[in-house]
Amino acid sequence: MTIAAQMLDTYPLDLGGIDKQKLLTCIDACVECAQACTACSDADLSEEMVADLRKCIRSCLDCADVCGATWRVLSRHTAYDANVTRAVLEACATTCKACGDECERHAHMHEHCRICAEVCRRCEQACRDLLGSLG
Amino acid sequence: MTIAAQMLDTYPLDLGGIDKQKLLTCIDACVECAQACTACSDADLSEEMVADLRKCIRSCLDCADVCGATWRVLSRHTAYDANVTRAVLEACATTCKACGDECERHAHMHEHCRICAEVCRRCEQACRDLLGSLG
Amino acid sequence: MTIAAQMLDTYPLDLGGIDKQKLLTCIDACVECAQACTACSDADLSEEMVADLRKCIRSCLDCADVCGATWRVLSRHTAYDANVTRAVLEACATTCKACGDECERHAHMHEHCRICAEVCRRCEQACRDLLGSLG
Amino acid sequence: MTIAAQMLDTYPLDLGGIDKQKLLTCIDACVECAQACTACSDADLSEEMVADLRKCIRSCLDCADVCGATWRVLSRHTAYDANVTRAVLEACATTCKACGDECERHAHMHEHCRICAEVCRRCEQACRDLLGSLG
Numbered sequence: 001m002t003i004a005a006q007m008l009d010t011y012p013l014d015l016g017g018i019d020k021q022k023l024l025t026c027i028d029a030c031v032e033c034a035q036a037c038t039a040c041s042d043a044d045l046s047e048e049m050v051a052d053l054r055k056c057i058r059s060c061l062d063c064a065d066v067c068g069a070t071w072r073v074l075s076r077h078t079a080y081d082a083n084v085t086r087a088v089l090e091a092c093a094t095t096c097k098a099c100g101d102e103c104e105r106h107a108h109m110h111e112h113c114r115i116c117a118e119v120c121r122r123c124e125q126a127c128r129d130l131l132g133s134l135g
Numbered sequence: 136m137t138i139a140a141q142m143l144d145t146y147p148l149d150l151g152g153i154d155k156q157k158l159l160t161c162i163d164a165c166v167e168c169a170q171a172c173t174a175c176s177d178a179d180l181s182e183e184m185v186a187d188l189r190k191c192i193r194s195c196l197d198c199a200d201v202c203g204a205t206w207r208v209l210s211r212h213t214a215y216d217a218n219v220t221r222a223v224l225e226a227c228a229t230t231c232k233a234c235g236d237e238c239e240r241h242a243h244m245h246e247h248c249r250i251c252a253e254v255c256r257r258c259e260q261a262c263r264d265l266l267g268s269l270g
Numbered sequence: 271m272t273i274a275a276q277m278l279d280t281y282p283l284d285l286g287g288i289d290k291q292k293l294l295t296c297i298d299a300c301v302e303c304a305q306a307c308t309a310c311s312d313a314d315l316s317e318e319m320v321a322d323l324r325k326c327i328r329s330c331l332d333c334a335d336v337c338g339a340t341w342r343v344l345s346r347h348t349a350y351d352a353n354v355t356r357a358v359l360e361a362c363a364t365t366c367k368a369c370g371d372e373c374e375r376h377a378h379m380h381e382h383c384r385i386c387a388e389v390c391r392r393c394e395q396a397c398r399d400l401l402g403s404l405g
Numbered sequence: 406m407t408i409a410a411q412m413l414d415t416y417p418l419d420l421g422g423i424d425k426q427k428l429l430t431c432i433d434a435c436v437e438c439a440q441a442c443t444a445c446s447d448a449d450l451s452e453e454m455v456a457d458l459r460k461c462i463r464s465c466l467d468c469a470d471v472c473g474a475t476w477r478v479l480s481r482h483t484a485y486d487a488n489v490t491r492a493v494l495e496a497c498a499t500t501c502k503a504c505g506d507e508c509e510r511h512a513h514m515h516e517h518c519r520i521c522a523e524v525c526r527r528c529e530q531a532c533r534d535l536l537g538s539l540g
Contacts, residue, residue: 007309039277055214069204079190087229094222142444174412325484349460357499364492
C-alpha cells in the first residue's frame with residue numbers, strides 16, 4: 001500500500017462520491033510523470049544532439065509543471081470543486097498527450113524518452129479515466 | 136518595464152504570432168495571483184473563524200498551484216504548442232473564477248479576501264483575453 | 271525498479287561521483303514526502319479541531335514546497351553544482367525535521383499525522399545520508 | 406503598492422518581529438527571479454549555441470524551483486518557524502549566487518542572461534538582508 005493510499009484511507013471526511021481507486025491511480029501517475037519528465041528534460045539536455053531535442057525538453061518541462069499542479073489539486077479534498085478538478089484533469093491529459101507524442105518520436109534513439117513516453121501515456125489515461133468517472 | 140517584459144523582449148526567436156502584450160499581461164497576472172492566493176490561504180488560516188474558511192483555503196491553494204504552472208508554461212516559447220497553452224489557460228481561468236467567487240463571499244469580512252478576489256478576477260480575464268487571441 | 275531508477279539508469283552521462291543509490295532513495299523520499307504533506311495539510315483542514323492544527327498545516331505546506339523543489343533539483347544532473355545540491359538538501363532536512371516534529375505531536379490523535387511524521391523522518395534521513403556522501 | 410504589500414498589510418496577526426520591509430522585498434525578489442530564470446532557461450534553449458548553455462539552463466531551472474519554494478514559504482506567516490525560514494533563505498541565496506555567476510558568464514553575448522544575472526544578484530542580496538535581520 002503506497003503512502004498516497006494510506007493518506008487517502010485516513011482522510012477524515014467522505015470523498016463525496018469520487019472513485020477512490022481512480023483518484024489514487026491518477027495521483028500516483030501524476031507524481032511519477034512529474035518526476036520522469038523532469039529527469040527526461042535533463043537527460044535530453046545531456047545528449048550530444050541537444051539542438052534536435054529543444055521541443056522535447058520544453059514539452060517535458062511543461063508536463064512536469066502541469067502534472068505537479070494536478071497531483072496537488074487532486075491531493076486536496078476539503079470542499080472539493082468538480083469544475084476545477086475537471087479543468088485541471090483536461091489540461092493534464094492534453095499536456096501528457098503532447099509530451100508522450102514528442103518523447104515517442106525519440107524513443108528509438110533515447111531510452112529515457114521511451115520510458116518517459118510510456119509514463120506520459122499512463123498518466124494521460126489515468127486523467128481520462130478519472131474524468132470519465134466524475135460524470 | 137517589468138523584468139518579464141524585458142525577458143520577452145530579449146527572447147532570441149520569433150514568438151510565432153502570439154499577441155505579445157496579452158501574453159505579458161497574462162504572465163504578470165498569473166505570477167501575482169499565485170502569490171496573492173498563497174498569502175490569502177495563510178491569512179485565512181490565521182483568522183479566528185478558520186473553520187468557516189476551509190473551502191476558501193483550499194480554493195486559494197489550488198489557484199496558487201494552477202497559476203504557478205500556467206505562468207511557467209507561458210514563460211516558455213521554444214517549440215510552442217498551442218494545444219497545451221490553450222488547455223492550461225482554460226484550467227487557469229476556471230480555477231481563478233472558482234477562487235474569485237469563493238474569496239468574494241468573504242470580502243466584506245476579510246480585506247485579504249477582497250484583494251485576492253480582485254486579483255483572481257484580473258487573472259481570469261487575462262487568461263480569457265490571451266485564449267481569445269490564440270484563435 | 272521504480273521509474274525514477276529507470277530514468278537514472280538511462281541518463282546519458284556519468285553522474286560525477288554521486289552515490290547513485292543514495293540519490294535515488296532521496297529523490298523517491300522527497301517525492302513521497304511532498305505528496306504526503308500536501309495530503310496531510312488538507313486532512314488537517316478537514317478536522318473538527320482545525321484551529322489547533324494551524325501550525326501543522328503550515329509546516330506541511332512548507333515541507334511539500336521544499337521537498338518539491340528538492341526532488342526537482344536532484345533529478346537534474348547536467349553540469350551538477352555541489353554547492354546548490356548541498357544547500358537545498360540542508361534546507362530540505364531542516365524543513366522535514368520541523369514538519370516531522372509537528373506532525374508527531376498530533377500522531378496519537380490523527381492517523382494521517384502519524385503517517386506523515388514517519389514519511390518526514392524518512393525524508394530527513396535520506397537528505398542527511400545523501401549530504402554525508404557528498405563529502 | 407504591490408499586491409504582495411497589500412496582502413502583508415491585511416494579514417490578521419502580528420508578524421512576530423520579522424522586518425516587514427525586508428520580508429516584502431525578498432518575496433518580490435524571489436517571485437521576479439523565479440519568472441526570469443524560467444524565461445532565461447527557455448531563451449538559452451532557443452539559442453543556436455544551446456550546447457554551450459547546458460549548465461546555464463540547469464542553473465536557471467534550479468534557481469526557478471528554489472525561488473518558487475522560497476517565496477511560498479515566506480508568504481506564510483501562521484506559526485512561523487525561524488529555523489525553516491533561515492534554511493530556505495540560505496539555500497535560495499546559494500542557488501541565486503550560482504545562477505547569477507553562470508548567467509554573468511554569458512551576459513556579454515545574451516541580453517537575457519545579462520538581465521537574469523542582475524535579477525539573481527538582487528534576489529541573493531534580498532535573501533541575505535532578510536537572513537541578517539532574523540538575528
